[in-house]
Amino acid sequence: MAINIIEKQTTEETFGPLKGKVAVVTGGSRGIGSAIAKLLAKNGAQVAFTYQFDDTSAGNVVTEIENDGGLTYASQVNVSEIKEVNSCLEEVIKRYGKIDILVNNAGITRDRSFRNMSQEEWNEVINVNLNSVFNTTSAVINQMITQKxxxxxxxxxxxxxxxGFGQTNYAASKAGLVGFTKSLALETAKNGITVNAICPGFIETEMVAEMPDAIRDSIISKVPMKRLGHVDEIAEAVLFLAQSNYITGQEINVNGGLYM
Incomplete structure (x- = not known):
């Protein structure tokens, strides 16, 4: 598949604590991913982000970032396909010379009770949520080790x-992501690389907005802070870790106290 790239041309110089850094965000066209891409760009990083389907949303994120003085482009990529991922990240390195920050955000749900779950629903979630992290990380890890x-x-x-009830596939993929994080952190700490996981609670996204009101209200009632989280609060945690030097192998919970 040819990779569709959305970008605007700009010659403006960027500023901020991430100036000179190059970031890749998967699943950056909406929700948490778009908030992450915009905040990293606002803080000076050159940002490339992936999306799979929605050209309009991806184009809107590109426009918003570059109207705000940032540098970005979007690539249409199925992150569960390693050839597409490799082509995308090779293009990032060709343009910017390196990748400093990788945010593995892309994810899907295919909720169903396990007894009714198909192998296709299982595999699709594992491929997008977990196997994609192997794809992206294996494409950048040697370069990160070389640049220390x-x-x-x-x-x-x-x-x-x-x-989560009806979420054995999703829960397995995200639990696997935490194990991946801790193991890779051990392997790469000596190379100047940090590897961390952010574990959001229930965040105000399109996915949560589609819940029936009764279920949404029930969730909020169980959150000690009595509200859903905001996508910007996840992006702020990403920005913090992008600038941190001595935190690795950690799960950072951003959930209003719902899970401690």
Whole structure:
């Protein structure tokens, strides 16, 4: 598949604590991913992000970032396909010379009770949520080791920690992501690379907005802070880890106290 690239031309110089850094965000066209891409760009990083289907949303994120003075482009990529991932990240390195920050955010749900879950529903979630992290990380890890710097930030979920009814596939993928994070952190700490996971609770996204009101209200009632989280609060945690030097192998919970 040819990779569709959305970008605008700009010659503006960027500023901020991430100036000179190059970031890749998977699943960056909406929700948490778009908030991450925009905040990293706002803080000076050159940002490439992937999306799979929605050209319009991806184009809107590109326009918003570059209207705000940032540098970005979007690539249409199926992150569960390693050839597409390799082509995308080779293009990033060709343009910018390196990748400093990798945010593995892309994810899907295919919720169903396990007894009714098909192998296709299982495999699709594992491929997008977990196998894609192998694809992206294997494409950048040697370059990060060579340059003695890297920030790998994986977006997990409270469901990977506590489980979720009808979400065995999703929970398994996110729990696997945490194990991946801790193991890779051990392997790469000596190379100036940090690897961490952020585990959001229930965040105000399109996915949560589609829940019936009764279920949504029930969730909020169980959150000690009595509200859903905001996508910007996840992006702020990513920005923090992107700048941190002595935190690795950690699960950062951003969930309003729902899981401690």
């Amino acid at each position: 710097f890297g920030r790998i930030i994986n977006i997990g979920s409270i469901i990977g920690q506590s489980g």
